[in-house]
Amino acid sequence: MIVLLCILIEWFWRESTAKGYDLRGAGASILVGIGNAISGALGALVFGGVFALTSRLAPIHWPMRDWRVWLVGFVAVEFVYYVHHRASHHVRWMWATHAVHHTPEQMTFLSALRLGWTNVLSLGWLLYLPLILAGLPPFMVIALLAFDLHFQFFLHTEAVGRLGPLEWVFNTPAHHRVHHGSNAAYLDCNFGGVLIVFDRLFGTLRTEQPHEPLRYGLAHPLGTLHPLKLVFGEWHRLLKDLRAAPSWSKAIRIAVGRP
Numbered sequence: 737m738i739v740l741l742c743i744l745i746e747w748f749w750r751e752s753t754a755k756g757y758d759l760r761g762a763g764a765s766i767l768v769g770i771g772n773a774i775s776g777a778l779g780a781l782v783f784g785g786v787f788a789l790t791s792r793l794a795p796i797h798w799p800m801r802d803w804r805v806w807l808v809g810f811v812a813v814e815f816v817y818y819v820h821h822r823a824s825h826h827v828r829w830m831w832a833t834h835a836v837h838h839t840p841e842q843m844t845f846l847s848a849l850r851l852g853w854t855n856v857l858s859l860g861w862l863l864y865l866p867l868i869l870a871g872l873p874p875f876m877v878i879a880l881l882a883f884d885l886h887f888q889f890f891l892h893t894e895a896v897g898r899l900g901p902l903e904w905v906f907n908t909p910a911h912h913r914v915h916h917g918s919n920a921a922y923l924d925c926n927f928g929g930v931l932i933v934f935d936r937l938f939g940t941l942r943t944e945q946p947h948e949p950l951r952y953g954l955a956h957p958l959g960t961l962h963p964l965k966l967v968f969g970e971w972h973r974l975l976k977d978l979r980a981a982p983s984w985s986k987a988i989r990i991a992v993g994r995p
């Protein structure tokens with residue numbers, strides 16, 4: 737209900753300003769979002785199963801009832817999410833899935849739904865296995881990740897300005913807008929989920945500069961709003977390059993190299 741209200745208020749707000757509302761882009765985001773929900777449920781069976789099996793190997797199991805375990809788990813999941821998101825921008829095999837989320841050329845709440853369908857294939861979820869081996873319950877890791885994802889819905893808007901001291905610790909719409917900037921000055925920054933502190937720690941935090949207005953979308957746009965082309969566009973580019981590679985070792989270097 738809150739989500740629907742946010743989308744409607746933002747729509748009216750954008751129409752009442754010069755910004756306008758890209759209805760075709762919004763439709764594409766909804767269709768890609770439905771596919772993401774279905775593929776996400778199937779994917780959760782795969783990585784949920786692997787998490788459960790890995791949990792059996794953990795030498796210690798931290799109790800879910802203890803709020804301190806949730807607190808440590810939250811910070812740990814936020815850290816791994818930061819690494820996962822940063823890797824998704826630096827490794828082509830992972831970018832092929834994540835690029836879908838960077839295709840919207842308008843920053844609206846609905847663009848948050850434009851998420852890839854191939855997370856299982858891109859293997860980023862393997863990065864969370866050390867947390868399971870360290871004894872965090874798989875349910876906790878998945879619940880904290882789900883919270884992180886839902887929180888990020890509210891970051892995708894131009895309707896909210898700077899949020900003062902909240903911006904020191906938390907990821908905010910202003911931080912996340914810069915993450916979606918395709919200008920060279922804004923590429924590869926602000927990878928945090930709920931927290932922005934790891935960007936501060938590892939030097940990847942950037943803020944919007946007055947002389948460099950944000951441009952959203954991919955640096956090399958796919959030029960389509962067809963949901964299937966949005967979802968598989970980067971995979972298509974990657975597979976073309978892999979096929980053209982003269983050797984297996986060169987192909988592997990392309991797959992793990994930078995986008």
Ligand SMILES: [Zn+2]
Nearest residue numbers: 821825834915
């Ligand atoms: Zn990203």
Ligand SMILES: [Zn+2]
Nearest residue numbers: 837848892912
């Ligand atoms: Zn985003």
